[in-house]
Amino acid sequence: MFKIAxxxxxxxxxxxxxxxxxxxxxxxRNIEIAFTDINQQNLDMVTQLCQRDxxxxxxxxxxxxxxxxxxxxxxxxxxxxxVRIGMLEAFESDIEIPLKYGIDQCVGDTLCAGGIxxxxxxxxxxxxxxxxxxxxxxxxxxxxxxxxxxxxxTWAANKYGGVNTVGLCxxxxxxxxxxxxxxxxxxxxxxxxxxxxxxxxxxxxxxxKGEDLTGKLLExxxxxxxxxxxxxxxxxxxxxxxxxxTESNGHLSEYVAWYRKRPEEIINWIDLGTWINGETGGxxxxxxxxxxxxxxxxxxxxxxxxxEYIEAIRSQEHGSYIIEGLETGRVYRGxxxxxxNGTITNLPDECVIEVPGYVDHNGISIPRIGELPxxxxxxxxxxxxxxxxxVEAAVTGNIHLLRQAMMxxxxxxxxxxxxxxxxxxxxxxxxxxxxxxxxAKAIIDxxxxxSGNLLPTRETHGAARLHTKTVEELRKEKEQR
Numbered sequence: 001m002f003k004i005a006x007x008x009x010x011x012x013x014x015x016x017x018x019x020x021x022x023x024x025x026x027x028x029r030n031i032e033i034a035f036t037d038i039n040q041q042n043l044d045m046v047t048q049l050c051q052r053d054x055x056x057x058x059x060x061x062x063x064x065x066x067x068x069x070x071x072x073x074x075x076x077x078x079x080x081x082x083v084r085i086g087m088l089e090a091f092e093s094d095i096e097i098p099l100k101y102g103i104d105q106c107v108g109d110t111l112c113a114g115g116i117x118x119x120x121x122x123x124x125x126x127x128x129x130x131x132x133x134x135x136x137x138x139x140x141x142x143x144x145x146x147x148x149x150x151x152x153x154t155w156a157a158n159k160y161g162g163v164n165t166v167g168l169c170x171x172x173x174x175x176x177x178x179x180x181x182x183x184x185x186x187x188x189x190x191x192x193x194x195x196x197x198x199x200x201x202x203x204x205x206x207x208x209k210g211e212d213l214t215g216k217l218l219e220x221x222x223x224x225x226x227x228x229x230x231x232x233x234x235x236x237x238x239x240x241x242x243x244x245x246t247e248s249n250g251h252l253s254e255y256v257a258w259y260r261k262r263p264e265e266i267i268n269w270i271d272l273g274t275w276i277n278g279e280t281g282g283x284x285x286x287x288x289x290x291x292x293x294x295x296x297x298x299x300x301x302x303x304x305x306x307x308e309y310i311e312a313i314r315s316q317e318h319g320s321y322i323i324e325g326l327e328t329g330r331v332y333r334g335x336x337x338x339x340x341n342g343t344i345t346n347l348p349d350e351c352v353i354e355v356p357g358y359v360d361h362n363g364i365s366i367p368r369i370g371e372l373p374x375x376x377x378x379x380x381x382x383x384x385x386x387x388x389x390x391v392e393a394a395v396t397g398n399i400h401l402l403r404q405a406m407m408x409x410x411x412x413x414x415x416x417x418x419x420x421x422x423x424x425x426x427x428x429x430x431x432x433x434x435x436x437x438x439x440a441k442a443i444i445d446x447x448x449x450x451s452g453n454l455l456p457t458r459e460t461h462g463a464a465r466l467h468t469k470t471v472e473e474l475r476k477e478k479e480q481r
Contacts, residue, residue, distance in 0.1 A: 002031055002327070005076040005137075007069065007129060008083030008147070009035035010042030012049065012294065016307070018080060019050050021320035023059065023309040027328055034064040036072035043067065045298050056306035069132055076137045078323055081129065081153075082146040085121040086435050088288055093431040094118055095281045100457035101424045102415045104260050104464075106250030106275070107283040109148040110199045111383055113412050116390045116405050117428045119152040121435045123394035126153050130161025142326075144168055144319050145337075151198040151352040154337050155391050159350075166322070166364065167337025167352060169198055171246040173316040179206060179244065182220040182227055183213060193356055194246055195344060195369045198337050200255060200383055201246040201354045202376045217244055230271040233259050233278070241375040246354075250278035255383065257414040266463040280462030292471050325359030332359045336366070344369045346377045351384045382410060397438030399425065399446075423455050 004022065009015045015035070022028055035050075037043040047065040054061055066072050073079060084091065094114030095105055101113075108114025126147075133141055143165040145154050154167035172194045180187040185208055193205035206213045221227050221235050221244075228235065233253045238244045245252050249270060253259040259269040270278025275286050307313070314320070318334045325332040336357040343366055344353050358365045372380065389405035392398065406412050406421045416424065426446035429436060433443050469477070 002077040003034065003075055003138075004031060004078045004080065004323070005034040005036065005072045007036055007072070007079060007081045009046055009065075010037035010039045011082050011084070012042070012046045014082050014146070015046050016050055016053070017315050018082075018317060018319055020053065020307045020309060021314050021317060022323065023054070023057065024311050024314045025320065025324050025328070028324075029059050029061070031061065032064070032075075033061055034066070034072035034076065036066055036069045038067060040067055042294075045294075049298075049301060052302070053307040053309075057309045059309075069129070070136050073129075073132050074136045076133075077141055079129075079133060079137065079141060079143045080146065080319060081126075081143060083122070083125065084147070085118075085125045086432055088284070088291060090121060090432050090435060091118075091284055091287065093428060095284050097424060097427050097431060098412070099280075099460060099462055101420050102263070102458060103412055103424075104263060104266060104280050104462050105254045105411075106260075106270075106278050106280065107254065108281075109283065110150070110251065110255070111386060111411075112254045112409055113406060113424065113428070115149045115152075116386070116402070116409060117432065119149045119387075119390045120394045120402065120439070121432055122147060122149065122153050123156040123391065124436060124438055126157050127161050127395070130157050130163040133161075133163050140164065142166065142322075144322065146319070149198075149387075149390075150337055151354075152387050152391050152394070155339070155352045155387065156395065158339050158352075159391070160395050167198060167354075168318045168322075169337065169354070170317055171199060171248075171251075172201060172335040172354070174248075175203065175244065175246040178227070179203065179217065182224055183208070183216070194335050195353070195355050195372055196246075196376060197347075197352065197380045197383060197387075198354045199247045199251055200380050201335070202243040202372065203246070204243060204373065204376075206244075214243070230273060230277045232269050232271070236269075241373070241379070243373060243376055248276045250276050250282060253278050254411055256379065257410040260411055260463075261414045263460070263463040270464055272464060272466065275466075278464065280465040282466070285466060285468045288468050289474060292469075293474050296471055296475065322359050322364070326361070326363070329361035333357070334359070336364065338364075338366055342368070344372055344377075346371045346374075347380055348384060348388075351388065382408070386410075394438065397436075397440075397442060399429070399439065399442040402429075420455055423449075426450050 094108045098113035143163050145167045150167040157165035180190045191207045194201045196202045231249050233249045275282030321332040337354045340353045386409050393401035
């Protein structure tokens with residue numbers, strides 16, 4: 001018997017998937033489950049769906065569902081964090097305000113101007129979560145963080161939150177499957193080792209039956225009729241640096257300085273077939289459409305068969321496997337976000353890295369990687385310093401550190417002048433004022449500056465923007481399928 005608490009449980013798809021994964025482990029059929037979220041309506045709908053799944057599988061567990069976070073965290077041994085602080089309204093400001101200054105983002109949740117500001121909101125909340133965990137959860141409770149910006153949030157929780165935290169992401173698994181497809185191989189027969197930082201992790205070893213295939217990867221991607229169109233940024237990085245990145249074309253394009261700096265050239269590097277390939281504000285669009293459709297589609301989900309808790313539908317998300325390894329002793333190998341502490345020797349000790357890890361009854365063990373390939377380490381190092389400045393800014397409410405983080409961010413620095421960055425930071429702080437208590441004084445000063453003479457900004461929807469569909473449009477689209 002132990003307790004798992006979900007913070008941000010109102011995210012229906014993610015919460016339901018993770019709970020299903022956990023419940024495929026037969027030894028976990030009697031655990032306690034608690035859901036908490038600030039949105040009572042979403043929380044009620046997710047709880048109703050998940051409770052129905054439990055009952056359909058003959059499990060008597062009753063989900064404890066509450067907007068009282070401390071109540072949900074009380075006596076929890078494992079906490080899963082999947083929040084989006086500020087929800088889509090704040091997310092919109094992360095995309096739209098930088099766009100006025102020429103910063104065209106696809107996602108804006110990890111680095112770049114949007115990711116940095118997202119981290120300011122998220123870290124403020126994360127430290128509150130950690131305080132509650134220290135005070136009411138089990139001693140030594142493990143926090144599994146799925147929230148972005150993952151490295152910044154995990155860094156803050158470990159260094160300043162005083163809670164043992166592991167960051168989790170599915171980028172490595174997705175890239176692993178794609179690499180196997182490009183090489184026409186079964187993913188189960190392709191062994192990979194990734195190392196770097198979250199969303200900038202590199203496949204430093206790709207082996208099939210003992211043969212290293214890293215040198216064959218570029219030819220495979222360039223010769224693939226689909227991937228050669230959809231992964232232009234990743235292929236160019238592979239060509240120039242020698243290693244493939246875990247992250248999607250759209251994500252990766254906004255983490256470096258070269259592919260989104262000129263609006264007229266962005267379309268040359270992306271593909272509009274699906275948002276993750278680089279569409280301007282693509283993730284904001286799909287999240288907005290999903291939220292608009294959620295209430296419409298909820299009754300349909302209730303009419304669908306409940307989830308079956310069987311291994312065949314278990315996802316590749318690491319969370320359930322980590323808990324299973326710790327509780328049952330079954331060995332699990334995955335890629336986790338942890339404090340470096342010398343694991344990658346040419347990155348700073350005090351940063352969050354994404355590397356292989358092994359889980360069993362003894363805990364989470366991280367093997368030593370040594371040095372990253374020099375070019376890969378250089379790219380990661382630049383981002384690490386942006387993350388470090390961002391974390392320190394978020395903890396202290398220091399606007400000077402926040403501006404420095406923005407200036408050193410590769411794409412932001414490639415597009416904006418220092419005065420433009422100063423004004424953009426002021427706008428972004430004011431837009432999210434209620435979610436940034438640590439910046440209370442700085443925001444007062446920012447408002448004064450914004451009432452004076454301002455630098456001109458652009459009126460643009462972005463270089464590759466697609467229309468956000470209304471509920472009516474989504475309904476018609478579904479009817480036509």
